Amino acid sequence: MIQLVQSQVKFSEHPHGYFLQGVQLSGITTLIKAATGLGVYADASDYVRDFLIPKAGEKGTAVHNSIEKYDKTGEKITEYDLPLNGHLDVSAQLENYIMLREGFDPVDNEYTVSDNLMYASNIDNVWQKKDTGGIWLVDTKTNNLDLYPGGEDALIEYLSWQLSCYAYLFELQNPTLKVEGLLGNWFRDKQCKQWPIERKDDSLIKELLDIEYELTEHGFVYNVGDKSRFAYVGTAVSTQQNDLIPQHLINAIATILEEEKAAKERLETLKTQLKNAMLEHGIKSWDSGKFTATIAKDSKTNTFDSARFKKDHADLYEQYIKQSVRQGAFTLKLK
Numbered sequence: 001m002i003q004l005v006q007s008q009v010k011f012s013e014h015p016h017g018y019f020l021q022g023v024q025l026s027g028i029t030t031l032i033k034a035a036t037g038l039g040v041y042a043d044a045s046d047y048v049r050d051f052l053i054p055k056a057g058e059k060g061t062a063v064h065n066s067i068e069k070y071d072k073t074g075e076k077i078t079e080y081d082l083p084l085n086g087h088l089d090v091s092a093q094l095e096n097y098i099m100l101r102e103g104f105d106p107v108d109n110e111y112t113v114s115d116n117l118m119y120a121s122n123i124d125n126v127w128q129k130k131d132t133g134g135i136w137l138v139d140t141k142t143n144n145l146d147l148y149p150g151g152e153d154a155l156i157e158y159l160s161w162q163l164s165c166y167a168y169l170f171e172l173q174n175p176t177l178k179v180e181g182l183l184g185n186w187f188r189d190k191q192c193k194q195w196p197i198e199r200k201d202d203s204l205i206k207e208l209l210d211i212e213y214e215l216t217e218h219g220f221v222y223n224v225g226d227k228s229r230f231a232y233v234g235t236a237v238s239t240q241q242n243d244l245i246p247q248h249l250i251n252a253i254a255t256i257l258e259e260e261k262a263a264k265e266r267l268e269t270l271k272t273q274l275k276n277a278m279l280e281h282g283i284k285s286w287d288s289g290k291f292t293a294t295i296a297k298d299s300k301t302n303t304f305d306s307a308r309f310k311k312d313h314a315d316l317y318e319q320y321i322k323q324s325v326r327q328g329a330f331t332l333k334l335k
Contacts, residue, residue, distance in 0.1 A: 123139070
C-alpha cells in the first residue's frame with residue numbers, strides 16, 4: 001500500500017478554512033475562480049446564491065460523504081435527512097462511482113496538500129491504477145451542466161486548473177511519487193461521466209500559486225494582475241439561432257426555471273406537511289394572516305366521456321364539432 005506524506009495543515013469547519021499553526025491559508029478553488037473567472041455565477045439572483053447554490057452544495061457534500069465512507073469501509077451509506085434537500089437518497093451516484101472506479105484501488109479520500117506557505121486544499125480521491133501502479137488524482141463534481149457558466153467545456157477547463165494544482169502540490173509533498181493521470185467524475189442523479197483531464201504545465205501552475213493575497217473580513221482578495229494569462233476562452237461553435245438570442249436572456253430564463261422547479265418541489269412538501277397537521281387537529285379551514293388553507297369536503301363530479309360518445313355515435317358527434325383556430329402555445333421546459 002502506498003504511504004502518503006500527511007500535511008500539517010488542518011481543515012476546520014468552524015471557522016471554515018485551512019490552518020497551519022493558527023495561520024489561515026487560501027484554498028485552491030477560490031484562487032482559480034479569482035484568476036480565471038471559471039465557475040463564477042455572475043448573473044445569479046439572491047435566491048440562487050442564498051438557496052439554490054447552498055442546496056446543490058449540500059447535495060454534493062452528501063455524495064462525497066457516501067463515496068468516502070464506501071472507499072474506507074465498504075459500507076453503502078446513501079440516505080440523508082438534510083435542512084435544504086429534505087430526505088435525500090444518493091444511491092444512484094454511489095453505484096455510478098463504484099462503476100467508474102473499476103480498475104483502480106482507493107488510496108485516500110479528502111487528502112490535504114499544501115505548499116505550507118500560502119495555499120492548501122483537499123483532493124477528493126487518490127487512486128492507484130491496478131495495471132500500472134500509478135497515482136491518479138480524482139475530483140468529483142455534481143454541477144448542473146445546463147446552468148454552469150460556460151457549460152461542460154468550462155467545467156472541464158476548471159478541473160484542469162484544479163487538478164493540475166493538486167498534482168503540483170501532491171508531488172511537492174510526496175517527492176518520491178509522480179502523478180500518472182487526472183480524472184474528473186461527474187454525477188447528476190442517475191447520470192454520470194468520467195473525463196480524462198489534461199495537466200497544465202508546472203511553470204504555469206507555479207505562476208498561479210505565486211499570486212499574493214490579503215485576507216479581509218469579506219474573504220480572500222487576490223492580486224491577480226493581468227488575468228489574460230489565466231483566462232479561459234470557450235471553443236464552442238455558435239449557431240445562427242444562438243446568435244439571434246442574447247445570452248443574458250438565455251441565462252436569466254434558465255435561472256428562473258430552476259428557481260421555479262425548486263420552489264414548486266419545496267411548496268408541495270410544505271403543503272403536505274400543513275395538510276397533515278390540519279387533519280391531525282381536525283382543522284378544515286385556517287387563516288395564517290398571510291394566506292388561507294382549506295380542506296374541502298369530498299364530492300362527486302360528473303364528466304362527459306367524449307371518446308366513448310364519438311365511438312358509439314360517430315355521425316352525431318360530427319354534427320356538434322365546431323372548429324376554430326387556436327394560437328400555437330409557447331412552451332419553456334427545463335432540460
